[in-house]
Amino acid sequence: MQYQSNDFLEAEQKSFDDSVRAIEEWWKTPRQQHIKRPYSAKTIAALRGSETLPCVSSAAALKLWDMLREHRAKGTAELTFGATDPVAVSQMAKHMRTVYVSGGLSGFSENSYPGMDHADYPWDTVPKVVDKIFRSEVWHDQRQRQFRMSHKLEDRTSLENWDYLMPIIADGDMGFGSLTTTLKSTKALAEFGAAGIHIDDLAIGLKKFTVGQGRTVVPTSEYADRVKAIRLQLDIMGAETLLFARCDTDHAEFITSVVDPRDHEYVLGATKDVKPLQQVMNEAIASGNSALEARTRWIASAGLKSFDEAVQAVCNNDQFNKYQAQVSYGTSLSQRRAAARAATGADVAFDWELPRSQNGQYMFRQTVKTIVERALLVAPLSDLSWSRMDSPNYHDIKEYHETMLSHLPERMFAFAWGGEWPFPESAGWTPERRKNASAIMAKDFGVVWQVQPMYMIQGVNMEIERSAEMWTEEGIGGYYEKIQTVAVSRKPFKVDGYEKMSWCGGHLSDAFFAAVSGEEISQR
Numbered sequence: 001m002q003y004q005s006n007d008f009l010e011a012e013q014k015s016f017d018d019s020v021r022a023i024e025e026w027w028k029t030p031r032q033q034h035i036k037r038p039y040s041a042k043t044i045a046a047l048r049g050s051e052t053l054p055c056v057s058s059a060a061a062l063k064l065w066d067m068l069r070e071h072r073a074k075g076t077a078e079l080t081f082g083a084t085d086p087v088a089v090s091q092m093a094k095h096m097r098t099v100y101v102s103g104g105l106s107g108f109s110e111n112s113y114p115g116m117d118h119a120d121y122p123w124d125t126v127p128k129v130v131d132k133i134f135r136s137e138v139w140h141d142q143r144q145r146q147f148r149m150s151h152k153l154e155d156r157t158s159l160e161n162w163d164y165l166m167p168i169i170a171d172g173d174m175g176f177g178s179l180t181t182t183l184k185s186t187k188a189l190a191e192f193g194a195a196g197i198h199i200d201d202l203a204i205g206l207k208k209f210t211v212g213q214g215r216t217v218v219p220t221s222e223y224a225d226r227v228k229a230i231r232l233q234l235d236i237m238g239a240e241t242l243l244f245a246r247c248d249t250d251h252a253e254f255i256t257s258v259v260d261p262r263d264h265e266y267v268l269g270a271t272k273d274v275k276p277l278q279q280v281m282n283e284a285i286a287s288g289n290s291a292l293e294a295r296t297r298w299i300a301s302a303g304l305k306s307f308d309e310a311v312q313a314v315c316n317n318d319q320f321n322k323y324q325a326q327v328s329y330g331t332s333l334s335q336r337r338a339a340a341r342a343a344t345g346a347d348v349a350f351d352w353e354l355p356r357s358q359n360g361q362y363m364f365r366q367t368v369k370t371i372v373e374r375a376l377l378v379a380p381l382s383d384l385s386w387s388r389m390d391s392p393n394y395h396d397i398k399e400y401h402e403t404m405l406s407h408l409p410e411r412m413f414a415f416a417w418g419g420e421w422p423f424p425e426s427a428g429w430t431p432e433r434r435k436n437a438s439a440i441m442a443k444d445f446g447v448v449w450q451v452q453p454m455y456m457i458q459g460v461n462m463e464i465e466r467s468a469e470m471w472t473e474e475g476i477g478g479y480y481e482k483i484q485t486v487a488v489s490r491k492p493f494k495v496d497g498y499e500k501m502s503w504c505g506g507h508l509s510d511a512f513f514a515a516v517s518g519e520e521i522s523q524r
C-alpha cells in the first residue's frame, strides 16, 4: 500500500472540510436558498471528486433564474417553442429569450430511427441536441461581437446586437430508465449547456397515442426519487441548472405499481365478480375477436371504482363519514379495508388485480388533488412546478395553480400548450380567455415559462410547405422576387442568410486569417 504522510492526510481533510463549507455557503445564495435538501453538504462533498469542474451552463441558469423571478414579480411570462436546429434558434433569439429542446421533436428529427414520442432513442439524444444548440449560441455570440468590435464605437449603434446566449430548457423525460441513467442524463444535460431540465412521473415507453388510452405514471415514491436524483447530481456538479418538476398525472389512466400507499386512493378495482381483464382479452384474441372491444365490454361490466367509491356505494352517509374520518393521504388499501369494515360491519368488494393490463399496470383515476399532492411533495427540491395536460381544462388549471399557490405563494410554474388544442367553452374557455390565455396564466397563476413544444412541426412545417410549393412552381424567378428581394430589403436589418457575411461567419473566419498574419483586426 502506498504510504500517505500525516501532512497529506491533513491537507486532504482540510480540502474536504473546505468543500463542505463552500457547499453550505452556496446553498445560502438567493438562487439556491429556497431548496430544501434531504441530505447534507457533507454527503455531497463526499460524492465529489477532488476537483469540481466549472459547469458551463451555470451562467445561463442564473440568467434564467433572474429572468423568471422578474416575470413572477411582474405577472408576465417567457414564451418560447421547441427547437432542435441551431439555424432556427439563431432566428428565435430575435424575439425570444429562452429555447426549449423537446424530446418529442428530437425523437422525430435527431436520430437515425425516427418515431413517436416514446423516449426510446438513446438517452444522450437530447443532451447532444443541447450541446449543438449551446455551442451554436456561443458561436453566434462570438461572431457578432467580433463584427461589432471591428467597428468604432460611434459606428456600432446601428449594428445588430442580439442576445444569442439564450438559456436552454431541456426535456429530461422520465430519466430514461433507472436512477443511474437519470444521474448520467442530468450530468450530460448540465455539462452540455442546459440551464433548465424537466423531469416527469411517466413510465418509460408506455405512451399510447391513438387508442384512446391515457398515460401511465410511476408511483409517487419513484417520481420523488427521480427528482431527488437530479438535484443530487446537480449538487455534486455545483450546477445552478433549474429543475422543472413536471407531473403528467393529469388524465393518466394507469400506474405501474401499488408499492406506495400514497397512490392507493386512486387505484381502480373491480367491484363485481368478473374474470381478470387480461384473460378476457386473451380469449377474445384466441377466438379472432377484437381485444379492444372485449376490453370495453369488460370495463362496462366490472363496476370499476376506487376503494373509497366502492365503500360509498355500499353504505349510508353516517357510515361513510365514519369511514372518511379514519382515512387520509397515504392511508394504505389494507388500512382502508379495515376502516371500511369498522364503519360498515362488512368487507367491501374491491379487487385491483383484476383490471391489470398485459404490462402489469394498475388502473388509475387521477383528480386535481392527486397532481397537487405529487407536486407539493417534490416542490422543496425543485424550482418550478408544471402540470402537463393532454388538452386544456381551464377549471382544472385554475384549481391546480390556486391550490398550489395557497401552499406556496411564491411558487413559479411552467406550462406547455398543444398544437391542436380545441379550447372548448365547456372546459372554461370563453373566446376572451382563449385569446389572452398566455397572459392570464402568467398574471393569475404565476406560470412564468410557457412553451409550444411542437411549434416547429406545425408552424414551421407550414412555412416550409408553402416555400417548397413556390420554389417548385416558380423556380429562381419566384425565389428572386418573393424571398431574396424581400430578405435583402428587410429593415432595419436584412434577413439572415448565407450571403450575409456577418451572420454566416464570413467576417469572423477572415478575421482569423488576418490575426494570424499579424494584422490589428479591432476597429479598423
Ligand SMILES: C[C@](O)(C(=O)O)[C@H](CC(=O)O)C(=O)O
Residues within 6 Å of the ligand: 082, 102, 103, 104, 105, 117, 171, 388, 416, 418, 453, 454
Ligand atoms: C413536451 C414534450 O415532452 C416534448 O417532448 O416536447 C411532449 C410534447 C407532446 O407530446 O405534446 C409532452 O408533453 O409529453
